[in-house]
Amino acid sequence: MSDKSKIWYFEDVDLFEILCPTKTSDLENKHNPHLYQRDEFIYFPDEPSMNIYMIADGRVKIGSYLGDGTEMVKAILAKGEIFGELALAGEDRRSDFAQAMDNNTRVCPMTIDSLKALMQQNQELSLKIFKIMGFRLRKMERRIESLVFKDARSRIVDFLREMAEEKGQKVGFEMMIKNHLTHKNIASLTGTSRQTVTTVLNELREENIINFDRRRILIRDMDKLV
Numbered sequence: 001m002s003d004k005s006k007i008w009y010f011e012d013v014d015l016f017e018i019l020c021p022t023k024t025s026d027l028e029n030k031h032n033p034h035l036y037q038r039d040e041f042i043y044f045p046d047e048p049s050m051n052i053y054m055i056a057d058g059r060v061k062i063g064s065y066l067g068d069g070t071e072m073v074k075a076i077l078a079k080g081e082i083f084g085e086l087a088l089a090g091e092d093r094r095s096d097f098a099q100a101m102d103n104n105t106r107v108c109p110m111t112i113d114s115l116k117a118l119m120q121q122n123q124e125l126s127l128k129i130f131k132i133m134g135f136r137l138r139k140m141e142r143r144i145e146s147l148v149f150k151d152a153r154s155r156i157v158d159f160l161r162e163m164a165e166e167k168g169q170k171v172g173f174e175m176m177i178k179n180h181l182t183h184k185n186i187a188s189l190t191g192t193s194r195q196t197v198t199t200v201l202n203e204l205r206e207e208n209i210i211n212f213d214r215r216r217i218l219i220r221d222m223d224k225l226v
Contacts, residue, residue: 033056033106033107033108034106034107034108034109035104035105035106036058036100036104036105036106036107037100037103037104037105038100038101038102038103038105039099039100039101040099040100040105041097041098041099041100042060042098042099042100042107043084043094043097043098044094044097045064045065045093045094045095045096045097046093046094047093047094048092048093048094049084049086049087049091049092049093049094049112050087050111050112051084051087051109051110051111051112052082052083052084052085052087052088052109052110052112052115053082053083053084053098053107053108053109053110054080054081054082054107054108054110055077055078055079055080055081055082055083055105055106055107055108056079056106056107056108057079057104057105057106058078058079058100058101058102058103058104058105058106058107059076059077059078059079059100059101059102059105059180060076060077060081060083060098060099060100060101060105060107061073061075061076061077061098061099061100061101062074062075062076062077062083062096062097062098063096063097063099064095064096064097065097071188072188073185073188073189074096074140075136075189076101076180076181076185076189078180082132083098084098085129085132085133085136086133087112088112088115088116088129088133089133115129139162142158142162143189146158146190147191152190152191152192152196152200153200155190155191155192156186156190156192156196156197156200156201157200157204157225157226158190159186159189159190160177160204160210160217160219160225161222161225163177163217164177164219164222164225168219171218173220173221174218174219174220174221175218175219175222176216176217176218176219177216177217177218177219178215178216179212179213179214179215179216179217183197183198183201184197204225207224208220209221209224209225210225
């Protein structure tokens, strides 16, 4: 796993214990986990940006609505990942929405004021939070470039490579991605259709570049994934 991907996982950093406190009674009383059911919104566009959140269980979809009401999915986040971090950069009101994708999705909110106070006391924590924000920004810039300049197959291939680099696990000479996304999810994130995603994944499997099922995607050769 690459160094840059480690910042996303609470097993490798102390962000989970900070944002989802269970041992410090004072913080636990102030920041109790909130439980959401599938399709329930955690926040809407134009709501005040008061909290940052970490996912304790389940998945959360981050998106926005275009002028014609079309939904644009920006990210699908899973256990151990944070969202709502733009409030730290001066966002007064949400520009996007956050929506639970699974039943019993549990998120831990922390007020921006509380987090800022912790960051003032902990330089390492500040660095990790800003790394996450910078990584998210670069990821969004790459996605915009991909949507503008690349065809559907290239966007899907780039998405698989990005998933492998961020969350893949080396298995011999192959890379295994634990898959929590449907073809529809991948289509939303790559600006393609579900049918196109299915076609491209099947083509890659026929070429023996990948194999996949509902639980995982196995990339047999990263160099051939182009």
